[in-house]
Amino acid sequence: xxxxxxxxxxxxxxxxxxxxxxxxxxxxxxxxxxxxxxxxxxxxxxx
Amino acid sequence: xxxxxxxxxxxxxxxxxxxxxxxxxxxxxxxxxxxxxxxxxxxxxxxxxxxxxxxxxxxxxxxxxxxxxxxxxxxxxxxxxxxxxxxxxxxxxxxxxxxxxxxxxxxxxxxxxxxxxxxxxxxxxxxxxxxxxxxxxxxxxxxxxxxxxxxxxxxxxxxxxxxxxxxxxxxxxxxxxxxxxxxxxxxxxxxxxxxxxxxxxxxxxxxxxxxxxxxxxxxxxxxxxxxxxxxxxxxxxxxxxxxxxxxxxxxxxxxxxxxxxxxxxxxxxxxxxxxxxxxxxxxxxxxxxxxxxxxxxxxxxxxxxxxxxxxxxxxxxxxxxxxxxxxxxxxxxxxxxxxxxxxxxxxxxxxxxxxxxxxxxxxxxxxxxxxxxxxxxxxxxxxxxxxxxxxxxxxxxxxxxxxxxxxxxxxxxxxxxxxxxxxxxxxxxxxxxxxxxxxxxxxxxxxxxxxxxxxxxxxx
Numbered sequence: 387x388x389x390x391x392x393x394x395x396x397x398x399x400x401x402x403x404x405x406x407x408x409x410x411x412x413x414x415x416x417x418x419x420x421x422x423x424x425x426x427x428x429x430x431x432x433x
Numbered sequence: 434x435x436x437x438x439x440x441x442x443x444x445x446x447x448x449x450x451x452x453x454x455x456x457x458x459x460x461x462x463x464x465x466x467x468x469x470x471x472x473x474x475x476x477x478x479x480x481x482x483x484x485x486x487x488x489x490x491x492x493x494x495x496x497x498x499x500x501x502x503x504x505x506x507x508x509x510x511x512x513x514x515x516x517x518x519x520x521x522x523x524x525x526x527x528x529x530x531x532x533x534x535x536x537x538x539x540x541x542x543x544x545x546x547x548x549x550x551x552x553x554x555x556x557x558x559x560x561x562x563x564x565x566x567x568x569x570x571x572x573x574x575x576x577x578x579x580x581x582x583x584x585x586x587x588x589x590x591x592x593x594x595x596x597x598x599x600x601x602x603x604x605x606x607x608x609x610x611x612x613x614x615x616x617x618x619x620x621x622x623x624x625x626x627x628x629x630x631x632x633x634x635x636x637x638x639x640x641x642x643x644x645x646x647x648x649x650x651x652x653x654x655x656x657x658x659x660x661x662x663x664x665x666x667x668x669x670x671x672x673x674x675x676x677x678x679x680x681x682x683x684x685x686x687x688x689x690x691x692x693x694x695x696x697x698x699x700x701x702x703x704x705x706x707x708x709x710x711x712x713x714x715x716x717x718x719x720x721x722x723x724x725x726x727x728x729x730x731x732x733x734x735x736x737x738x739x740x741x742x743x744x745x746x747x748x749x750x751x752x753x754x755x756x757x758x759x760x761x762x763x764x765x766x767x768x769x770x771x772x773x774x775x776x777x778x779x780x781x782x783x784x785x786x787x788x789x790x791x792x793x794x795x796x797x798x799x800x801x802x803x804x805x806x807x808x809x810x811x812x813x814x815x816x817x818x819x820x821x822x823x824x825x826x827x828x829x830x831x832x833x834x835x836x837x838x839x840x841x842x843x844x845x846x847x848x849x850x851x852x853x854x855x856x857x858x859x860x861x862x863x864x865x866x867x868x869x870x871x872x873x874x875x876x877x878x879x880x881x882x883x884x885x886x887x888x889x890x891x892x893x
Contacts, residue, residue, distance in 0.1 A: 387502045389461035392511060393889050395770040398452035398779065398846070399510060399517070405775025406525055409585050411621075412534035413783040414852065417647055417690040417718040417764040419625070419802065420551075421870060422783040422852040425878065426767040427774045430585065 396429075407431045435469055435513065436843035437462060440883045441749055447882065448506075449843050451514035454770060455506070456886040460491055464499050469513070474500055518780050518846075522832040525781040526788075531581035534784065536791040536802045537572055539564040539601055540593035544629045545669055548660045549696060549730055551723045555593030557806035562794035563598045568815070569605040572792045575815040577616050589623040591791075591802055596630035606642045623647065625692075627661070628673030628680075636680050645688040647718075648677045652693050652705020659698060660730065674712060681714055690764060692718040696730035700739045703747045710754070710761045718764035721873060723803070723855065732869065741876045748880035752887055766881040779833065779846040785853050786812065786828025800828050803854030828853065831863055838866040847878045 409430035413422050434449040444462040446455040457465065460481065467477045478496050485491040506512040541562045543555030555561075576586055588609065590602050602624070609620040624639055625647040639646055650673065651657040658668025681689055691714040695702035702719055709717050721740075724731050732740070747763060754761055783789070786800030793805055796815045804810040813819040833839065833850045851867060851874070859867035 387505075389458045389499050390502055390506070391456045391886075391889065391893075392506070393454040393456065393770055393885060395452050395454050396773055396775075397510070398450065398776040399514065401775035401777070402518075402521065406528065406777040408525060408529060408531065408533070408583060408777075408788070410774055410778055411585075412587055412789045413849070414785075414801075417645075417692055418720055419647075420720045420723045420852065421855065421874065422848055422850070423765060423874070423877075424774055424779050424783070424849045425847040425881075426765070426769070427778060428769060429772050429774055429778075431775070 405429075405431065434516065434841075434843060435465065437466060438879050440745065440879055441752075441887070443883050443886045445879075445882060445886055446512075447843065448512050448514055449846060450516045450518070451510050451512075452770070452776075452846070453506075453511040453514075454882055454885065455512070456889065460485065460496065461499050461502070464496070465503055465512070468500070468503055518776055519834045521777065522780045522834040523830070525777045526829045526832075529581055529583075530579075530787075531583045532576060532579040532788055532790060533583040533585065534587035534589075534789040535572060535576050536589045536591045536789070537564065537569060537605070538592060538791060538793050538802070538805060539569065539590050539595045539605075540598040541794050542597055543592060543594040543627070544597060544663070545594070545627050546662055546664045546666075547627075548662075549694060549722050549724055549728070551803065552593065552805075557793075559806055564601060564792075564794040566601050566604045566608075568792075568794065568796045569601055570608050571796065572815045573605060573609050573612070573620075575818070577612060577618055579818070580618065584617065584619055585621060586618050587621045587623070589625060591625050594627050594629070595624060596626050596635060599630065599635065603638060606638075610642075621645075625649070627669070628676050629663075629669060631673070631676040631680055636683055639680070640684055640687060643687075645690070646680065646684065647690050647692050648673075648680065650674065650677060650691050650693055650709060651695070652699065652702070652719075653708045656699045656705055657693075660694075660696065678713055681716075688716070690716050690718045692720065692764075694720055694722050696722040697732050697736055698730055700732070700736045701743060702740075703743045703750065706747060706761075706763070707750065710759075715761045716764075717761055721870070723858070725858070734869075737869070737872060740873060744873070744876045744880050748884055751884065765877040766884055768878070768881040768885065770882075770885055776846070779849055782828075782832040782835070782849050783852060786825055786831070800824065801854060803852075804857075827863060835864050836866055842871070844871070844875045844878055848874050 436447040481496045621644040623645040654670040657670040791799045791802040798812040833845045853863040855867035856865040
C-alpha cells in the first residue's frame with residue numbers, strides 16, 4: 387500500500403486458538419516489580 | 434478500537450484488538466480518523482480535498498485509493514477489528530490453578546536505608562528476619578506441588594537485600610536444581626540486589642545459576658546517593674558501581690537489568706539512564722517511585738509533562754545510539770510485535786495472587802511482594818496452602834476487563850489492566866485505576882511502538 391505500511395505483528399485473534407499455554411514469564415517478575423506490562427513478555431509457545 | 438498518535442515524525446495507528454500496527458502518511462492518518470468517526474466515503478473525499486487543496490500530489494483518485502486501502506485492511510481484520518475477548522478474560526485463570534512464580538523474601542532486612550523503599554527499609558513494616566533454608570525449601574516444594582503442568586517455574590530472590598542471606602540462596606538454588614529432573618520442572622532464578630555485598634563469588638555463582646540479575650542503581654552519583662544510603666547515611670554509589678560493572682561485564686549474553694527508581698528529585702530521569710549507559714551498562718530499567726502522594730519525593734501532576742517528554746527523549750536517544758552502534762535496551766521499550774504474548778496473556782492480568790505469590794521469611798503467602806505486610810491480603814502459608822479464598826478469588830477476577838475505567842482505554846491489551854498493588858494504593862481497591870501510572874504507561878507503549886516503526890523503516 388502506498389500510504390500505509392503495516393508492521394509484522396502477531397494476529398491476536400488467531401492466538402485465541404493457539405495461545406494460553408501459560409509458560410511465559412510472569413509479568414512483573416523480572417525488572418520492574420512495580421508495574422504491569424504484558425506486551426514485553428516473550429511467547430514460549432512455538433505452535 | 435484504534436489509537437492514533439504522532440511521534441518523532443511517525444504517524445502511527447494501532448488496531449487494538451488485532452494487535453496490528455500501521456505506520457502511515459498524513460493523508461492516511463486523516464482518512465483513518467474520519468473513517469473511525471463514521472464519516473461516509475464522500476464526506477472523507479470532500480474533507481480531504483479541502484484540507485490538502487494546496488498539495489499537488491493529493492487528488493480525488495489518491496484519496497479514494499487510500500480509502501480503499503483502509504477498507505481492505507478492515508476486511509482483513511487489521512483495522513477496526515472487533516473486541517471479542519471479554520468472555521475469555523478469565524479463561525487462563527479458570528483453566529488452571531497453577532502457581533508458577535514465587536517471590537522469595539529471603540531477607541526482611543537490608544544493609545541500605547533507602548528513603549523511598551516501599552518495603553520500609555526491608556522490614557515490610559514488621560520484624561527483621563532471614564528466611565531459613567527449611568522455609569525456603571518448603572516454598573520450592575509448594576511451588577512444585579502447585580505448578581500442575583507448567584514446566585517453567587520462576588523464583589526471585591528478593592528482600593530487603595537477599596545477599597544478606599546468601600548461603601540460604603545458594604542452598605535453595607541447589608535444592609531447586611536437584612528436583613528438576615525428577616519433576617520435569619525447570620527453575621528460572623532471579624536475584625535482585627543493591628550491590629553492597631556483591632563479590633567475585635556472588636558474581637560467579639549468579640552467572641552460572643541466575644537467569645536474570647536485577648541491580649539497583651538510580652543513575653548519577655548525586656541522585657543515587659541522595660536516597661540510597663547506608664544505615665549511617667553515607668551514599669552507596671561509589672561502593673556499588675564498580676561491582677555492578679564487573680557483574681554486568683561477566684554476565685556476557687545473560688540477562689541483567691540495571692534498575693533505577695526516579696522521584697520528583699530527578700524528573701529528568703533520562704540523564705540518569707544515559708549516565709548508566711555511559712558507565713557501560715546496556716540493559717536498563719527505570720521506574721517511577723511507588724509511595725504515598727504526601728511523601729517528600731512523590732511525583733505530582735506538575736511533573737507529568739516533564740516525565741512524558743523524558744520518555745520521548747529516551748526513545749530518540751536510543752535510536753541515535755543504535756545508529757552509532759552503541760545500542761541500549763530499556764525494559765519498558767522491549768516489545769515483540771511478532772512473537773509477543775498471546776491474547777490470553779494480554780487479558781489475564783499480571784498473575785498476582787494466582788500464578789504469582791510472595792513468600793515471607795516465615796512462610797506466609799501474599800498476592801505479590803507489594804502486598805507483603807498487609808495482613809488482610811495474607812493468602813495462607815506454604816505448609817497449608819491458600820486458605821484465604823476470598824482474596825484469591827478477588828485477584829483471580831483482576832484482568833483487562835475487570836476495571837470499568839479501562840473499558841475504553843486503547844492500552845488495556847498492553848497493560849492487562851495494570852498493577853493491582855498500584856491500584857490498591859491509589860484507590861483502596863485492587864480493581865481501581867492508578868491514573869498517574871496509566872499516563873506514564875501509555876506514553877511508554879507509544880514510544881516502544883514508534884521505535885518498532887523506526888526499526889521497520891531502517892530495514893526497508
